[in-house]
Amino acid sequence: MRITPGMTADNAVYNLQQGRSAMETLQEQISSGSMVNRPSDDPLTARQLLDLQEQISAGEQYSSNITKGELLLNVTDTALGGMSELMQQVKKIAGDMVSGTVDATALSGAVGNLTQLKSQLIDLGNTRIGNQYVFAGFSNSQPFDAAGNFSGTDDALNLEIAQGSRVATNVSGGNLLRGGSPPAPVGSGATAGASPVDILGGIDALITALSSNDKAGIADGIKNMKAAGDQIAASQADVAGRLVRMDNMKSMIANNRNTLQSIYGNLQNVDYAKAGVELSQQTTAFSAALSATAKLTQLSLLDYMN
Amino acid sequence: MGISSIFDIASSGITAQRLAIEVAGENIANVNTPGYSRQEVIMENRPVGTANGFPLGSGVQIQTVRRSYDGMLQQQIVDGNSSYQQNLARQKALEQIQPSFNELASDGLGKAVDNFFGAWQDLSANPSGSAERQALLSRSQTLVDTFHQMNQSLTTVAKTADNNLVGISAQVTDHAKNLALVNTQILATQAVGGSPNELLDQRDLLLRELSEKVGISATLASDGTASVTLAGGEQLVAGTSYATLYTNQNAALPPTNDIRLSALGNPPAANNPAGDANVTATVGGAGNGLGELGGMLQVRDSIVPGYLSKLDEMASTLVSAVNAQQSAGYGVDATTGNNFFAPAGTGSATIALDPGLTAAKIAAALPTATDPAPTSTGNNVNALKIAALQQNSFAFSTGSATLDGFYSAVVGGVGIDTQGAQNQTAQGASFLKQLNALRSSNSEVSLDEELTNLTKYQRAFQGSAKLINAATEMLDIVLGMVR
Numbered sequence: 027m028r029i030t031p032g033m034t035a036d037n038a039v040y041n042l043q044q045g046r047s048a049m050e051t052l053q054e055q056i057s058s059g060s061m062v063n064r065p066s067d068d069p070l071t072a073r074q075l076l077d078l079q080e081q082i083s084a085g086e087q088y089s090s091n092i093t094k095g096e097l098l099l100n101v102t103d104t105a106l107g108g109m110s111e112l113m114q115q116v117k118k119i120a121g122d123m124v125s126g127t128v129d130a131t132a133l134s135g136a137v138g139n140l141t142q143l144k145s146q147l148i149d150l151g152n153t154r155i156g157n158q159y160v161f162a163g164f165s166n167s168q169p170f171d172a173a174g175n176f177s178g179t180d181d182a183l184n185l186e187i188a189q190g191s192r193v194a195t196n197v198s199g200g201n202l203l204r205g206g207s208p209p210a211p212v213g214s215g216a217t218a219g220a221s222p223v224d225i226l227g228g229i230d231a232l233i234t235a236l237s238s239n240d241k242a243g244i245a246d247g248i249k250n251m252k253a254a255g256d257q258i259a260a261s262q263a264d265v266a267g268r269l270v271r272m273d274n275m276k277s278m279i280a281n282n283r284n285t286l287q288s289i290y291g292n293l294q295n296v297d298y299a300k301a302g303v304e305l306s307q308q309t310t311a312f313s314a315a316l317s318a319t320a321k322l323t324q325l326s327l328l329d330y331m332n
Numbered sequence: 333m334g335i336s337s338i339f340d341i342a343s344s345g346i347t348a349q350r351l352a353i354e355v356a357g358e359n360i361a362n363v364n365t366p367g368y369s370r371q372e373v374i375m376e377n378r379p380v381g382t383a384n385g386f387p388l389g390s391g392v393q394i395q396t397v398r399r400s401y402d403g404m405l406q407q408q409i410v411d412g413n414s415s416y417q418q419n420l421a422r423q424k425a426l427e428q429i430q431p432s433f434n435e436l437a438s439d440g441l442g443k444a445v446d447n448f449f450g451a452w453q454d455l456s457a458n459p460s461g462s463a464e465r466q467a468l469l470s471r472s473q474t475l476v477d478t479f480h481q482m483n484q485s486l487t488t489v490a491k492t493a494d495n496n497l498v499g500i501s502a503q504v505t506d507h508a509k510n511l512a513l514v515n516t517q518i519l520a521t522q523a524v525g526g527s528p529n530e531l532l533d534q535r536d537l538l539l540r541e542l543s544e545k546v547g548i549s550a551t552l553a554s555d556g557t558a559s560v561t562l563a564g565g566e567q568l569v570a571g572t573s574y575a576t577l578y579t580n581q582n583a584a585l586p587p588t589n590d591i592r593l594s595a596l597g598n599p600p601a602a603n604n605p606a607g608d609a610n611v612t613a614t615v616g617g618a619g620n621g622l623g624e625l626g627g628m629l630q631v632r633d634s635i636v637p638g639y640l641s642k643l644d645e646m647a648s649t650l651v652s653a654v655n656a657q658q659s660a661g662y663g664v665d666a667t668t669g670n671n672f673f674a675p676a677g678t679g680s681a682t683i684a685l686d687p688g689l690t691a692a693k694i695a696a697a698l699p700t701a702t703d704p705a706p707t708s709t710g711n712n713v714n715a716l717k718i719a720a721l722q723q724n725s726f727a728f729s730t731g732s733a734t735l736d737g738f739y740s741a742v743v744g745g746v747g748i749d750t751q752g753a754q755n756q757t758a759q760g761a762s763f764l765k766q767l768n769a770l771r772s773s774n775s776e777v778s779l780d781e782e783l784t785n786l787t788k789y790q791r792a793f794q795g796s797a798k799l800i801n802a803a804t805e806m807l808d809i810v811l812g813m814v815r
Contacts, residue, residue, distance in 0.1 A: 030776040032363070033769055040765055064434050065747025066426075066754060073744035076435055076442065080736050083443075084722075087450045094457040157460060164697070164708035166460045179702045183712055185457055189723055192716070195457075207702070294436075327780045331787070 031323075038319040045312040052305045055296045062294060071293050078290045085279045085286070088187055092272045092279075095185045098195040099269050102160045105153040106197070106262045112143050112150070113255040116229060119143075120248045123236055137236050144229045148174050151199050161199030169199045174226035176200040180207055187275045193268055197261055205257075212250065215242075219249030223257050335810065337383075337390065338803040344391030345796030348375055351394055352789040359777045360786075367537030369399045369775040370782075371529055399529040400775045403552070406536050409767045410543040410550065414622040416760035417544045421627025423753035425489050425635060426746070432485045433746045441643075442739050444478040445650070447471045449722035455696055456716045460664060460709035465691035472672070476683050479647050483640065483680040490636035493628040497589045500545055500625050501577040504568075507542040508560065512574040512598055514538060515557040519572070522555060532556055546577070546615060547622025563622055564614025566593050573598040577615075580605040588632065591615050591625070635749070642742045643680035649726045650735060651678055654718060661695030661714030666705075670695060 054063060065072040119136050122128075128136075151161050151170045162169035162178035169178030180201060182194035200207040205222035212227045213220045228250040235243025352373040362368040374397070378390040435442045451468040458464050514535050521528040535558050539550050547563035553571075560569040568575055573596045579589035580603075592608040593615075594600045616626030620633065651673040658672040670693045671686040697703075697711030725732045730741060 028773045028778070030772050030778040031780075032776045033772040036765070036768065036772070060436070062436055064430055064436065064750075065743050066430060066750035067747075069744050069747030069751055072436060072747050073740055076740040076743060077737075079435070080442070080446065080740070083446050083450075087446075087453050091453055091457060094454075098457075156458070158458060158710060162710065164459075164700070164703045164711035166709040179700075179708055181700050181702055181708075181711065181713075183710065184716060186453060186716060186719065190720075327783045331783065 031326075034322055038315075038323065041315055042312075042319065045308065045315055049305065049308050049312060052301055052308060056298065056301050056305065059296050060294050061296055075290060075294055078286050078293075082283055082286050082290070084189070085283050089276060089279050091185045092187050092276050095187065095193060095195040096269060096272055098155065098158070098160060098183075099265055099272070101153060101155045102195075102197055103262065103265050103269070105150045105160065106258060106265060108150045109147055109202075110255065110258050110262060112147055113225075113251065113258055116140060116143050116232075117248070117251045117255060120232055120236075120244060120251055124241070124244050124248060128239075133236055133239060137233050140229055140233050140236070144174065144226060144233075145172070147203065147226065147229075148172065151203050159199075160196055161202065163196065163198055163200075170203070174203070174230075176204050176207060176209070187272060188279075191275075193272060195268075197265060202258070202261055213253075214246045218246035219253045221253050221257060223250055223253045225254040225257065228254055335803055335807050338799060338806070341389075341391040342796045342799035342803060344378060344393060345799065346793060348373075348392045348394055349789045349793040349796060353786060353793065355397055356782045356786045356789060359782045360779065363777040363779055363782075367533050367540070368777065369401050369529070369533050369536075370777045372398045372400065374398050397527060397529065399532065401532070401536075402771065402774050405767060405771050405774065406539070407550075409764070409771065410539055410548070412760065412764045412767055413540055413543040414547045414617070414626075416757065416764055417624040418616075418620070418622055418627040418630070419753055419757040419760050421493075421624045422630060422635065423750070423757045425493060425627075425631040426750040426753050428489050428492075429486060429636070429639065430746055430750050432482050433743045435740075435743055441475075441478050441482060441646075442736060442743070444471075444475040445722075445735055445739065448475045449719050452715050452719035455694070456712040456719055459696040459712040459715055462691060465664075465694050468694060469685075469689070469691055472685055476673075476685060479643065479680045479683050482643055486636050486640050486643070487681075490632045493631040493636075494588050496628050497591065497625065497632075498579045500628065501579050501591055504542065504545045504577045504625070505574075507538055507545070508569050508574040508577070509599075511535065511538045511542070511558060511560065511569045512572050515569070516572045518556045528556060543623065545623050546625045547617040562593070562611060562615055563617040563626075564611050566609060566611055566614075567596055568593070570596055574600060576600045576603060577611075578603050639742070639746065640680065642738075642745075644678070645728060646735060646738060646742075647680045647683045648678035649728065649738075651675070651683060653721050653724070653726065657714065657718045657721065658695045660698065661717075662697040662699070662705075662711070663693040663695050664697075664709045665692040667693060668695065 055061060062068050062071050062075060119139055123133065123136050148170045152168050153160050157166065159166065159169050159178065163181040164183070165178040167177070169176055171177070176199055178199050180198040182198075183196045184192040185195050187193050200209075201222065203225045204210065204227065205224040209224040209227050210222045211217070212224050212231045214231070228247065231243065232247030232251065234240075235247055352375070355371050355373050359370050374395045375392050376395045378393050380387045380389050382388070431437075433440065448468075448471050451464070451471040455461070455464045455468055514531055518528045518531045518535065521531060535556070539548070539558060539560070542548055542560065548560050548568065549563075551559045551561075553559065557571055558569065559567070559571065562568050562577075566575075568577065575596050576594040578592055578594070580592050581587045582590045590605075590610055591612045592603070592605055593611050594603055594608050612629070616622055616629040620626040620630035655671045655673055655675060659669050662668045663670060670688065672689060672694070674684045674686045677683045696713075696715035697708070698713035698717065699705060700711070700713060703711055722736065723734060725734055726738075728738050730738070733741065
């Protein structure tokens, strides 16, 4: 084949351009730390990376939902703990009243105590965080009035903690303190101590029984209060269970996130050692090409003619 | 045969070598001229006579000045140029489009959609929260803006391609005009018996340049003139006349350029958009696959509209799904049946928040058994339902997919298209390089070769001159004998 200086020049330009472009790619990868800097670098990997990004960001959203849910449930749990302590006191007072003879002063003291405890229960039932009442369901106003009437709803405020998986972040105040909406009938005689218990109604009945020193009524009241304590304990267990579920889900999301990020890293992160070796290979090849080009383009018969 | 015939032979040698040196000089001078084909002097001996009973030549003569040229190669380069330039135009446009879809490097539409549904999730945790409602409004505005921005950048690419058509068709007309002129000159040169080598080079160069702009097929007549037809079979150059290829704004909304071809002539008749042939559909070849013009048409008529239709599809799916759920729900102001997005805006350019939408009208609530006409501001059932739309699969033209999945597929598609165009351009470039190397090998001037030839002819010239010296001396001697 006949070779002309023009061909040599064209070849040199083309190959130097190829060398430069290979080095440019490596330089971009090393400086950005990413193998895929735009979809056309590797469309299929880009698609995978996008899916991974989506899953990671969905995990972050669920994780943030869980944090909010945990906050609500923890506040609920604290309130339930307070209620449980109050119920201990109610039971103790009622127990003290049923044993032996009780004088009128003690009775009226117990009635006063119970009234106080009932209004404390109502206060706890009106616990709120920010502008949300935790026992009010969907309602956004104070769920219990001073008499203990429930005006909230029994709906569960669900939060999504994983795709298609929802957890209620509240406890219905109506079910908890009134045994349902409308309130469950207060148990007496054979039905005393049957659940669900209208706790506030039960305390009212107990106060009435104490005021009239109705021994049978007090005995029913004690049974009711025992069941009431169980009802709050069950709710506590339920909330604790939900908190555990959220916690598990949170660590699962964190694990998942680690796995996803390590897959993402495998696909996207530059292997610096490999890139470095490739870059030095390219550099060597490129400088060889430069030096060969410089030598060859200088050769001319003209230098040897006189 | 006398001494005078030696003078004849010597002078024929001097003439021939001088001409050869001139040709070498022409070659050297044109070493960097694009499209120049090197020329070679073909010498032959002059008719043989008989001297003293022996056949003896009567010197040298130039048979022809031959142009080193391969017609087959020229045709391949013409074809290669067309598809290379088409790919290059496509690649440039796709590389402009790609950054808008580059979700890997920066947050784009995919992230905006995620953020939009994330805001609904946040709202479901605190349905009455005014901060959550405000955040949702502003993220929705960002989503709408992102749709507009992508639509804008795609439309700009199409608009640029459309504008480029004007310049490209002007260049095509310019080349056609020059080719008609070269054809005229070729005919004139041949009429006086000359050899139009340089004109043929110009003709070939013009054909190659023309093929970069638009798909052509060229026919070479026996007289050396070239006729050119466009991909649709319309005549662009016929002998000494040519046609004008020009753009003309059509009545579409927004208006784009049609490409029209005038009647042949020299000069052709003035542009008459009403009567001239509309070649928009055919000038780019099959699938607009030929020439820079074809590339621009493909960008304007299929690539950009393709991506735009995907964006529009995504926008309309999002708008109708969110609106359907939003209008079923209740806002904190206890109103229902409100739209979230303006129902008329179902494209990526027109998507907008409903003008009546306020933070209070965001419908987080949905009636439940215990909350039948949601007046409770803490009702989050509808917020959960709208947030769940993110995982919902919709029927898209490409199959069933979530919004995220559909968008990722679009991004992947842009990547594949861009990579494909880049690969085809690189292959085309290396194919053309190979063809050009073959052409160079055949036709290009090599200085070393010409310098060697120069020395060769110079020595031969010296030899012929020496012969005249010898003959002169011989003549002197003979004349001296007479004296």
